[in-house]
Amino acid sequence: MSDNLCEERRLVVVKEEVQGGEKMEEHRTVNFMRLLSDESTHSTLSEDSCEYYQTEIFDQLPSIQACRPGQCTQGFLEVCEAKQDNTEPGEKLRNRHLSRGSRDKEPMQPLRNLALCIQAKRSARIQRKMQISNIGFWESWRRSQSINRRRVWEQMGGALSGILPWQHMLHAIEGRFGVGVKAYFVFLRYLIYLNLLHCALVWGFILGPTVFHGRSNGSEPLRFGGNDSILDFFLGKGYVDRSPVFYGFYTRGSLNLSCLNTPLLYLTGILTILFLSLIMVVRRTTVGFKHRWMLGKRYSMNVSYKIFCGWDFTILDPAAATLKHSFIRNDLKLFLEEQSFSLREAQRTLGQKVRLYLLRLILNVLVLSLLGGAFYLIFYATETSLYESGHHWLVSLFLQYLAPITIAFVNLLLPHVFRKISSFEDYSFTMQVNTTLVRSIFLKLASLGIYLFFLFKTTKERQQRHCRENQFGREVYKLCIFNFLATFCTAFLLNYPRKLVQEKYPTSLLSRLSGKQHFLIPFNVLDLVYSQTVSWVGIYYCPLLPLIGTVTLVATFYIKKFTVLRCCVAEDRMFRASTSSVLFHFMLLLGLIMAATTVGVDLYQQDATLNRMCSCGPFGNGETVFNVAGVCVNSLPRLARSTLSYLASEAFALPLILAEIIILTSYVSRGRANQKAIERLKDMLVMSSSDKRFLVKQHTTLLRRRRDKCRARAEAVGEDSVVSG
Amino acid sequence: MGNKQTIFTDEQLDAYQDCTFFTRKEILRLHARYHELAPHLVPMDYTNDPECKLPLALIVNMPELNENPFRSRIVESFSEDGMGNLSFNEFVDMFSVLSEMAPRELKAIYAFKIYDFNVDNYLCKEDLEKTLNKLTKEELTPEEVELVCEKTIEEADLDGDHKLSFADFENMISRAPDFLSTFHIRI
Numbered sequence: 001m002s003d004n005l006c007e008e009r010r011l012v013v014v015k016e017e018v019q020g021g022e023k024m025e026e027h028r029t030v031n032f033m034r035l036l037s038d039e040s041t042h043s044t045l046s047e048d049s050c051e052y053y054q055t056e057i058f059d060q061l062p063s064i065q066a067c068r069p070g071q072c073t074q075g076f077l078e079v080c081e082a083k084q085d086n087t088e089p090g091e092k093l094r095n096r097h098l099s100r101g102s103r104d105k106e107p108m109q110p111l112r113n114l115a116l117c118i119q120a121k122r123s124a125r126i127q128r129k130m131q132i133s134n135i136g137f138w139e140s141w142r143r144s145q146s147i148n149r150r151r152v153w154e155q156m157g158g159a160l161s162g163i164l165p166w167q168h169m170l171h172a173i174e175g176r177f178g179v180g181v182k183a184y185f186v187f188l189r190y191l192i193y194l195n196l197l198h199c200a201l202v203w204g205f206i207l208g209p210t211v212f213h214g215r216s217n218g219s220e221p222l223r224f225g226g227n228d229s230i231l232d233f234f235l236g237k238g239y240v241d242r243s244p245v246f247y248g249f250y251t252r253g254s255l256n257l258s259c260l261n262t263p264l265l266y267l268t269g270i271l272t273i274l275f276l277s278l279i280m281v282v283r284r285t286t287v288g289f290k291h292r293w294m295l296g297k298r299y300s301m302n303v304s305y306k307i308f309c310g311w312d313f314t315i316l317d318p319a320a321a322t323l324k325h326s327f328i329r330n331d332l333k334l335f336l337e338e339q340s341f342s343l344r345e346a347q348r349t350l351g352q353k354v355r356l357y358l359l360r361l362i363l364n365v366l367v368l369s370l371l372g373g374a375f376y377l378i379f380y381a382t383e384t385s386l387y388e389s390g391h392h393w394l395v396s397l398f399l400q401y402l403a404p405i406t407i408a409f410v411n412l413l414l415p416h417v418f419r420k421i422s423s424f425e426d427y428s429f430t431m432q433v434n435t436t437l438v439r440s441i442f443l444k445l446a447s448l449g450i451y452l453f454f455l456f457k458t459t460k461e462r463q464q465r466h467c468r469e470n471q472f473g474r475e476v477y478k479l480c481i482f483n484f485l486a487t488f489c490t491a492f493l494l495n496y497p498r499k500l501v502q503e504k505y506p507t508s509l510l511s512r513l514s515g516k517q518h519f520l521i522p523f524n525v526l527d528l529v530y531s532q533t534v535s536w537v538g539i540y541y542c543p544l545l546p547l548i549g550t551v552t553l554v555a556t557f558y559i560k561k562f563t564v565l566r567c568c569v570a571e572d573r574m575f576r577a578s579t580s581s582v583l584f585h586f587m588l589l590l591g592l593i594m595a596a597t598t599v600g601v602d603l604y605q606q607d608a609t610l611n612r613m614c615s616c617g618p619f620g621n622g623e624t625v626f627n628v629a630g631v632c633v634n635s636l637p638r639l640a641r642s643t644l645s646y647l648a649s650e651a652f653a654l655p656l657i658l659a660e661i662i663i664l665t666s667y668v669s670r671g672r673a674n675q676k677a678i679e680r681l682k683d684m685l686v687m688s689s690s691d692k693r694f695l696v697k698q699h700t701t702l703l704r705r706r707r708d709k710c711r712a713r714a715e716a717v718g719e720d721s722v723v724s725g
Numbered sequence: 726m727g728n729k730q731t732i733f734t735d736e737q738l739d740a741y742q743d744c745t746f747f748t749r750k751e752i753l754r755l756h757a758r759y760h761e762l763a764p765h766l767v768p769m770d771y772t773n774d775p776e777c778k779l780p781l782a783l784i785v786n787m788p789e790l791n792e793n794p795f796r797s798r799i800v801e802s803f804s805e806d807g808m809g810n811l812s813f814n815e816f817v818d819m820f821s822v823l824s825e826m827a828p829r830e831l832k833a834i835y836a837f838k839i840y841d842f843n844v845d846n847y848l849c850k851e852d853l854e855k856t857l858n859k860l861t862k863e864e865l866t867p868e869e870v871e872l873v874c875e876k877t878i879e880e881a882d883l884d885g886d887h888k889l890s891f892a893d894f895e896n897m898i899s900r901a902p903d904f905l906s907t908f909h910i911r912i
């Protein structure tokens with residue numbers, strides 16, 4: 001009992017830094033007396049919270065000792081040394097850290113990573129140096145090498161991040177408009193890198209061999225002559241038709257080995273590009289998606305992240321700080337709004353629900369009819385532009401571009417209509433954005449798909465004079481060019497004048513109708529994804545499309561930067577990227593699938609048109625993919641040939657599919673077992689924590705009772721002695 | 726190596742290099758920044774470890790900290806006396822932990838200290854309310870503040886005591902995707 005008292009006093013001294021020890025204890029006794037009258041043997045979670053953390057035994061709990069970060073006071077050393085006067089100097093050094101709970105646990109962990117103040121770190125450093133003199137040469141050399149390596153790595157990392165282009169610009173944009181807009185520009189930069197990679201692959205597989213080994217003897221040299229004009233660059237005919245831009249340029253030249261020839265290289269190049277893009281898109285999708293899916297809704301930490309990671313400590317500018325404050329506030333308000341929305345949703349009566357669903361049905365029918373109308377327009381425009389001939393050159397230009405113009409017009413107008421429609425459907429804000437996005441994605445992909453389908457049909461029917469693949473490539477080329485023109489014109493003919501009207505005549509009807517301009521992130525990202533899809537679809541017919549894509553994307557970067565910085569105002573509502581980014585990646589994947597399908601269909605079609613008189617490109621002159629590949633495979637050694645034929649047969653495909661199914665099942669079941677284990681552990685933690693609280697409270701209660709009895713007895717004895725003495 | 730500086734001994738600079746994430750040049754630059762906060766108080770010669778502390782008011786006016794709503798708490802949690810008076814060692818320590826090279830675990834420890842306004846080693850509801858008010862400049866209504874704090878505790882509290890201990894906090898922050906990128910100060 002006396003030991004306990006001594007220990008308690010010691011702890012009090014250490015914690016409170018030597019104040020009137022007796023007074024402190026009495027003061028605390030008084031508190032506990034008051035609380036004791038309410039004692040119960042059940043541990044309630046809320047009542048005992050204040051006394052739990054003031055109990056003496058609490059500080060001795062190992063869990064509390066372990067997580068107290070090192071706080072050093074000046075008088076620390078003396079206090080601790082006074083207590084451990086029966087230990088040796090070496091132990092003293094170690095125990096100093098021990099009693100404060102922070103140990104130099106891992107000598108290999110760098111000093112800077114320890115959560116101690118610099119004094120303590122310095123002493124730890126001295127201690128380690130003493131150890132080093134015992135360690136020997138090899139170990140100290142290894143340690144210094146690892147330190148140097150780390151420094152070099154850090155410097156390289158710093159240099160690399162400085163090289164990334166447009167870093168300053170992005171920083172400025174983030175300061176003024178927030179993280180969402182910056183994410184758009186980061187995505188744009190990523191697409192530029194992707195296109196540059198495609199360009200490199202095209203050069204390596206397609207353009208390079210043709211440049212070095214030449215084309216077939218029958219092909220015309222590339223000269224700007226005769227009927228060529230500047231219009232060719234817009235129409236894709238004439239000079240451009242004969243240039244490396246299109247499929248028809250790449251014929252089988254002097255590179256004529258059985259396995260290394262132009263057609264095979266061309267095909268390999270395109271397939272590599274598509275495959276690499278698939279890997280990069282899938283990787284990008286899973287990286288962001290993994291954490292959320294694994295944890296499930298119960299463990300989503302959205303609000304905690306907003307509060308604890310919400311403030312960006314690097315903000316120096318007062319304007320940026322104000323913006324950040326309003327972002328955080330609006331984000332939290334959005335969260336609260338969604339909470340109250342889900343509350344409202346749960347409280348809907350049956351009548352309200354029926355009316356709402358009816359309204360939603362009508363609006364969806366409206367959306368479908370709008371989509372149907374758009375598709376018909378596109379079909380009509382495709383027909384007109386393909387069958388036009390013999391007009392004035394300006395009219396001809398316009399009619400040739402009619403299909404891209406219609407598609408661009410439809411893609412520009414309808415998403416905003418969808419946005420307006422979804423505001424009537426009574427969804428939460430995130431759900432509204434996602435519904436609009438799903439509809440817009442469907443619109444864009446389906447319009448592209450329908451356009452390609454009609455192109456396919458009509459070019460097959462008409463039995464072109466010219467190369468069919470070039471015709472296809474020409475349409476995609478026109479689509480790309482026009483998309484860029486549309487971006488350019490929207491920025492300079494729509495956004496900038498609107499901003500001027502807002503500035504000069506703020507009270508006029510026009511400016512009141514149009515309202516302030518915001519940078520609508522979802523629609524802009526959708527545009528980027530759509531242009532990348534078009535690029536992928538057309539790459540087989542127009543190998544230089546990535547180059548055109550890179551140039552247009554760089555130009556788009558500067559145009560959008562101009563739009564954002566000069567014409568737009570920061571939006572109040574923050575765009576929640578999480579579910580929407582999944583949708584964007586899904587659209588990218590769908591675009592890739594569409595590209596692969598068109599290439600596959602075209603390759604398959606080659607068989608049927610074996611006797612065309614107009615064959616062009618690498619697979620002309622009666623060659624198909626299967627022919628060329630067959631020639632290559634036959635030239636391989638016997639072992640490789642038999643392996644390849646085995647891999648292509650059913651005997652390999654079936655076990656492969658079976659193995660994949662088994663592996664997937666095992667992963668899914670493991671994931672489910674892990675989730676169950678997480679649930680069980682969480683329950684266990686709650687239980688043992690309340691056990692701990694109960695036991696601590698019991699212990700304190702018993703201790704107090706004993707001490708009071710002791711004191712009461714001592715007082716009684718003292719009174720007796722006073723009375724008797 | 727021909728360093729003409731007389732502020733620190735070589736031994737001291739080596740110690741700083743090992744104990745913080747800064748190089749020699751950066752330590753000297755930090756000393757220059759520390760000195761310009763109060764040129765009359767801060768000695769130019771630190772070779773014999775002078776006892777010099779700058780008050781909270783001077784440090785929170787530094788441009789790096791000026792716009793931060795938690796500036797007082799940051800300085801307080803790195804000061805020995807808990808009142809925000811920083812010696813040079815503590816000054817360097819503060820910027821070292823907040824630099825980009827500090828690991829996540831170290832930052833989590835100090836982030837917990839910063840958000841713990843009543844210094845009881847737990848993030849209780851009052852701490853969260855104060856944090857929230859500082860973040861939003863008190864523009865949320867009390868009911869909204871209450872709701873958000875309750876939701877936070879509900880999300881992050883693992884052991885069911887309606888407070889966030891350090892283990893809860895660390896568990897939550899270890900999965901935060903942008904903790905490292907927001908919780909650093911460049912100097």
